Amino acid sequence: MAARGRGDRVLAPVLVGLAALAAWEAVVRMEGIPPYILPGPILVARTVVADWGTLFPSLLVTLAITGAAFLVAAVLGLALAVVFTQSTFIERAFFPYAVILQVTPIVAIAPLIILWVKWIPLALLICAWLVAFFPVLSNTVLGLTSTDKNLVDLFRLYGATRWQAFRYLRLPSALPYFLGGLKISGGLALIGAVVAEFVAGTGGAQSGLAFRILEAGYTLQIPRMFAALLLISAAGVLIFALLTGISRLLLRRWHESELEPAD
Amino acid sequence: MTAAAPVVALQGVSRLYASGTLALDRLSLRVEPGEFLTLLGPSGCGKTTLLRLIAGLAEPSGGHIEWSPDGGARQLGFVFQEPTLMPWARVEDNIRLPLMLAAVSPAESAGRVGEAIAHVGLEGFERAYPRELSGGMKMRVSIARALVTKPQVLLMDEPFAALDEITRFKLENDLSSLAHRRRLTVLFVTHSVFESVYLGSRVVVLSPRPGRVAADIRVEAPAPRGEAFRTSSAYIEACRQVSALLARAMEAR
Numbered sequence: 001m002a003a004r005g006r007g008d009r010v011l012a013p014v015l016v017g018l019a020a021l022a023a024w025e026a027v028v029r030m031e032g033i034p035p036y037i038l039p040g041p042i043l044v045a046r047t048v049v050a051d052w053g054t055l056f057p058s059l060l061v062t063l064a065i066t067g068a069a070f071l072v073a074a075v076l077g078l079a080l081a082v083v084f085t086q087s088t089f090i091e092r093a094f095f096p097y098a099v100i101l102q103v104t105p106i107v108a109i110a111p112l113i114i115l116w117v118k119w120i121p122l123a124l125l126i127c128a129w130l131v132a133f134f135p136v137l138s139n140t141v142l143g144l145t146s147t148d149k150n151l152v153d154l155f156r157l158y159g160a161t162r163w164q165a166f167r168y169l170r171l172p173s174a175l176p177y178f179l180g181g182l183k184i185s186g187g188l189a190l191i192g193a194v195v196a197e198f199v200a201g202t203g204g205a206q207s208g209l210a211f212r213i214l215e216a217g218y219t220l221q222i223p224r225m226f227a228a229l230l231l232i233s234a235a236g237v238l239i240f241a242l243l244t245g246i247s248r249l250l251l252r253r254w255h256e257s258e259l260e261p262a263d
Numbered sequence: 264m265t266a267a268a269p270v271v272a273l274q275g276v277s278r279l280y281a282s283g284t285l286a287l288d289r290l291s292l293r294v295e296p297g298e299f300l301t302l303l304g305p306s307g308c309g310k311t312t313l314l315r316l317i318a319g320l321a322e323p324s325g326g327h328i329e330w331s332p333d334g335g336a337r338q339l340g341f342v343f344q345e346p347t348l349m350p351w352a353r354v355e356d357n358i359r360l361p362l363m364l365a366a367v368s369p370a371e372s373a374g375r376v377g378e379a380i381a382h383v384g385l386e387g388f389e390r391a392y393p394r395e396l397s398g399g400m401k402m403r404v405s406i407a408r409a410l411v412t413k414p415q416v417l418l419m420d421e422p423f424a425a426l427d428e429i430t431r432f433k434l435e436n437d438l439s440s441l442a443h444r445r446r447l448t449v450l451f452v453t454h455s456v457f458e459s460v461y462l463g464s465r466v467v468v469l470s471p472r473p474g475r476v477a478a479d480i481r482v483e484a485p486a487p488r489g490e491a492f493r494t495s496s497a498y499i500e501a502c503r504q505v506s507a508l509l510a511r512a513m514e515a516r
Contacts, residue, residue, distance in 0.1 A: 148347065150343045150345060150347040151347055151349065153315075153320050153341075153343075154341070154343070154347055154360075155364070156320060157318055157319070157320065157339075157341050158360070158361045158364045158365065158412075159364060159365070160364045164364055168349075168360075168363075168364075169349070172349065172351045172352075175351070253351075253392050254350045254351045254392050254393070254394060255350065255351075256394075259394070
């Protein structure tokens with residue numbers, strides 16, 4: 001049962017993916033769709049290989065912004081969550097503004113940020129961070145405030161200091177929520193970075209994948225556009241897989257979400 | 264009143280919830296050293312509230328609670344209705360918690376944790392995580408954690424209510440002999456007549472909300488109790504008596 005379940009988990013999506021790609025290739029060939037309208041998957045794959053020299057450095061640029069924004073989001077999100085949960089006043093005073101930052105479309109404020117922050121990589125990082133930090137903040141606040149009430153009583157009973165209750169009770173209780181927030185933030189950081197790159201439209205040595213897409217669009221190199229898109233998606237999947245792995249590693253011994261199903 | 268000074272004495276203790284509900288109404292109770300006192304009452308009679316007041320987890324709205332000045336009266340262990348374990352910590356770390364919070368040296372903690380584990384029969388499970396244990400074993404961990412500080416008073420809030428009968432009988436027997444061996448003063452809250460009689464050297468029946476003492480009787484059978492007591496006529500007679508007292512308390516509301 002277990003072996004079959006695991007096999008299905010890999011096999012099922014792979015089969016669906018292969019079927020979709022085959023259908024795409026078939027439609028392109030049978031209908032004779034020109035590559036500048038819709039390139040087939042084989043051509044896209046070939047373009048990835050052929051343009052690797054241009055695309056790979058751009059991928060690294062985008063990933064660097066994403067990674068930096070994600071790290072800042074994780075650290076600041078956690079720190080802000082801790083500050084918010086220390087006092088209801090602070091939480092009430094500041095949380096609405098965190099929400100406002102979250103719901104304002106990044107496309108709308110990215111031009112302003114790029115205008116104000118002269119150094120483009122920093123401007124991109126700020127945009128990506130703005131998109132990514134909220135899930136960490138709100139999830140961690142939820143985690144820090146969902147501590148088992150009886151355990152809180154137990155810590156009080158044994159005279160735990162505020163620091164001890166935080167370090168040994170609230171923080172570990174919040175860990176699954178924090179990791180859940182990170183999983184969402186990882187993908188959002190990438191989206192934020194790409195959107196900001198689109199708005200900034202930077203050229204030259206520091207251009208990320210979004211710029212490659214713009215550039216390919218202007219010059220009607222549609223296969224390259226698809227190739228860049230493919231790399232962005234692959235990077236997103238990789239980030240998600242990485243964070244899921246970290247989460248599993250940290251929680252597998254004790255948290256419901258990561259337990260192997262019982263026989 | 265020739266008895267020794269009580270471990271803890273409650274005088275006219277009341278507790279009013281913020282919602283305006285009176286949970287306890289001028290309740291007075293003296294807990295004698297070394298006795299196994301079971302508090303029996305229907306759901307919602309304020310039993311848990313009473314235990315929380317004694318533990319200092321809540322303040323009475325009226326009356327006062329006095330601890331005996333000698334023998335570190337505040338040395339108490341608390342066992343909740345649920346095992347209340349930290350899911351991320353191994354059995355031994357869960358049991359060590361009270362010592363860690365009190366900054367007891369690692370060398371001394373190790374010895375005391377080992378002792379507590381032996382007391383509740385959890386040898387071999389030191390490195391397990393709570394999720395790997397059955398309900399009964401989790402409760403044993405919870406009891407070991409309460410014992411690790413070597414308390415004189417053990418407060419227990421319906422600790423066996425969620426367990427199956429076979430496990431419960433076993434844990435009741437073990438608790439009875441443990442309390443006897445360690446000369447513990449136990450306050451044990453339950454809604455089961457049978458459990459209150461089986462464990463208690465004294466049964467205090469509480470009335471429905473607002474809780475007050477409706478009856479207070481001794482169960483004259485030697486401790487520790489065992490399976491022989493469970494089938495004895497003395498036990499059955501005491502159960503009948505306590506049942507009648509509980510029924511009267513329920514009617515009197």
